[in-house]
Amino acid sequence: MRFALGFVCILAYVLSTLVLPYLAGQVALYIGQGNVPQMAYWLGLGAVVFLVRSVFQYWENIIMIRASLDVALDLRQAVYAHLHRLGLDYYERNKTGDLSYRLTEDIDRIGEVTHKMSQQFVSCVLQLIAIPIYMLYLNWQLTLAGLIIAPLMAWLIGEFGNRLLKLSRKSQSQISSLSALLTEVFGSMRLVQAFAAQSFEKQRFNQEAVHNRNLRYRAEQLKALQYPVVGFLEAIGIMFLFFLGGWQIAQGNLTPQALVSFLAAIALLLHPIDLVTQHYNEFKQTEASVERVFELMDVPPTLVEDPNAQPLPAVTGKVEYSDVSFAYDPSKPVLQHLDLRVHPGEVIALVGSSGAGKTTLINLLMRFFDPVEGQVLIDGIDIRTVTLDSLRRQIGIVPQDITLFSGNIAQNIAYGEIEPNFERIEASAKLANAHNFITQFSQGYHTWVGERGVNLSGGQRQRIAISRALYFDPRILILDEATSALDSESEALVQEALDRAMKNRTVFVIAHRLSTVREADRIIFLEKGTIVESGTHDELLSYGQRYAQFYAQQFKS
Numbered sequence: 001m002r003f004a005l006g007f008v009c010i011l012a013y014v015l016s017t018l019v020l021p022y023l024a025g026q027v028a029l030y031i032g033q034g035n036v037p038q039m040a041y042w043l044g045l046g047a048v049v050f051l052v053r054s055v056f057q058y059w060e061n062i063i064m065i066r067a068s069l070d071v072a073l074d075l076r077q078a079v080y081a082h083l084h085r086l087g088l089d090y091y092e093r094n095k096t097g098d099l100s101y102r103l104t105e106d107i108d109r110i111g112e113v114t115h116k117m118s119q120q121f122v123s124c125v126l127q128l129i130a131i132p133i134y135m136l137y138l139n140w141q142l143t144l145a146g147l148i149i150a151p152l153m154a155w156l157i158g159e160f161g162n163r164l165l166k167l168s169r170k171s172q173s174q175i176s177s178l179s180a181l182l183t184e185v186f187g188s189m190r191l192v193q194a195f196a197a198q199s200f201e202k203q204r205f206n207q208e209a210v211h212n213r214n215l216r217y218r219a220e221q222l223k224a225l226q227y228p229v230v231g232f233l234e235a236i237g238i239m240f241l242f243f244l245g246g247w248q249i250a251q252g253n254l255t256p257q258a259l260v261s262f263l264a265a266i267a268l269l270l271h272p273i274d275l276v277t278q279h280y281n282e283f284k285q286t287e288a289s290v291e292r293v294f295e296l297m298d299v300p301p302t303l304v305e306d307p308n309a310q311p312l313p314a315v316t317g318k319v320e321y322s323d324v325s326f327a328y329d330p331s332k333p334v335l336q337h338l339d340l341r342v343h344p345g346e347v348i349a350l351v352g353s354s355g356a357g358k359t360t361l362i363n364l365l366m367r368f369f370d371p372v373e374g375q376v377l378i379d380g381i382d383i384r385t386v387t388l389d390s391l392r393r394q395i396g397i398v399p400q401d402i403t404l405f406s407g408n409i410a411q412n413i414a415y416g417e418i419e420p421n422f423e424r425i426e427a428s429a430k431l432a433n434a435h436n437f438i439t440q441f442s443q444g445y446h447t448w449v450g451e452r453g454v455n456l457s458g459g460q461r462q463r464i465a466i467s468r469a470l471y472f473d474p475r476i477l478i479l480d481e482a483t484s485a486l487d488s489e490s491e492a493l494v495q496e497a498l499d500r501a502m503k504n505r506t507v508f509v510i511a512h513r514l515s516t517v518r519e520a521d522r523i524i525f526l527e528k529g530t531i532v533e534s535g536t537h538d539e540l541l542s543y544g545q546r547y548a549q550f551y552a553q554q555f556k557s
């Protein structure tokens with residue numbers, strides 16, 4: 001609708017432009033005759049036409065800017081929503097910096113060009129069509145002579161555009177890698193500094209930055225060549241027309257007044273030609289951004305919610321893996337024909353050497369991935385038949401690496417909830433032994449954390465993470481235990497929080513602490529994706545087999 005209204009304004013603008021050469025001819029006529037009142041009349045009319053044209057120009061601008069900003073907004077929202085439909089596998093394969101760049105810079109470019117294209121470009125193209133028609137009407141011989149040069153100009157502009165597109169593809173993907181590199185390095189500053197890798201990183205950055213400068217320079221060089229070439233052709237064309245016009249007047253085929261109108265029309269053509277050249281270049285450069293953004297939209301989600309999926313009803317926490325096989329890469333099976341039944345409220349410690357498949361088992365329960373064979377069931381319901389949100393809201397997770405988002409403590413605890421419930425925030429913080437230290441901050445639950453927020457100790461971060469996992473009061477809890485030890489006081493507070501959190505919940509712990517495996521109802525000992533032993537700590541030790549050996553290596557000291 002906005003675009004349609006905008007086009008009406010553009011049309012009115014172009015039509016009012018067309019009147020101008022005629023007015024110029026009339027003014028020239030009366031200047032020639034020395035008829036001052038008529039001259040003043042036509043000049044006055046010219047002023048009115050200019051005024052009307054400016055009003056249409058203003059409205060065309062305003063309407064088209066809004067319409068194209070809306071296009072960019074819709075596109076950005078659609079791409080972002082699509083990215084949220086993609087599974088974790090996609091994010092493991094792709095660089096986040098590159099994705100951010102596409103969502104910010106690339107889409108901005110598209111918005112800008114849509115604006116220019118819809119506003120000025122369309123108006124220019126219309127002028128480029130309408131003005132020559134008017135010129136044909138004035139004098140067809142002169143117009144045809146002028147148009148001889150047009151195909152050559154169009155071809156030249158097209159050639160330059162294609163070269164610019166190629167350069168832009170390279171330059172956009174290069175600046176995207178630069179952004180990806182920065183995201184990676186800023187996110188790992190601890191590591192960079194620990195390895196005294198600043199010089200190495202500076203060199204890596206410099207290489208990329210110089211490469212970027214070179215690509216940009218080549219594009220600008222091309223443009224620097226294009227404008228003088230097109231400008232020169234324009235000048236030659238105009239001089240040729242002056243000559244032809246003068247000659248036609250000498251022959252008595254043309255009046256000076258018609259020549260003035262004709263030349264005024266030519267002058268009106270120059271601005272649109274310049275703009276079209278400039279916009280065509282920008283359009284070609286933006287084509288690379290369009291490709292990069294739509295490439296994202298074309299990525300199919302690997303994990304799709306069943307269109308008939310129902311919300312998972314409130315569960316008791318019975319979990320069953322039934323003959324589950326899984327592989328991230330089809331040639332490397334990770335879990336093989338795995339069977340496991342977990343009762344509501346049972347605490348399961350997952351133990352096994354690195355790469356045994358503990359995290360994978362959890363990934364399948366959270367439905368980050370689907371099994372290749374078999375089923376994962378909660379309370380007897382295959383998790384593929386329920387909505388992802390309802391499934392994940394009933395599973396709380398305390399990850400090994402705790403991420404706090406920019407926001408206050410309350411927002412971090414109620415993460416994911418659009419309208420947080422303060423009573424629930426406080427209740428889960430109390431359960432997680434976090435309430436006391438939070439209320440000691442002067443701003444309490446409103447204390448800012450995350451980037452540039454208050455510094456929290458490792459134990460405090462863990463207790464916030466436990467509160468967050470408990471916020472939705474899930475029946476199933478996943479604990480990926482941190483390997484690093486806390487001081488004994490913090491440790492005791494965290495342990496107490498966990499003991500309380502685990503009560504009345506089915507718990508899966510990827511266990512790294514001896515106390516956890518000792519107290520678990522059942523230890524599942526995994527090896528190469530299969531359960532090789534299962535039982536309590538004492539039972540497994542008494543078997544004297546794989547777990548006992550593992551225990552001797554890992555925990556005994």
Ligand SMILES: Nc1ncnc2c1ncn2[C@@H]1O[C@H](COP(=O)(O)OP(=O)(O)OP(=O)(O)O)[C@@H](O)[C@H]1O
Nearest residue numbers: 092328329334352353354355356357358359360361
């Ligand atoms: N996203 C992934 N893509 C491809 N392979 C993966 C992926 N995640 C894990 N793997 C592979 O699957 C196997 C099982 O990994 P998993 O992370 O489940 O083991 P784990 O027992 O949790 O190990 P750790 O204790 O080291 O975390 C390993 O061989 C690992 O290399």
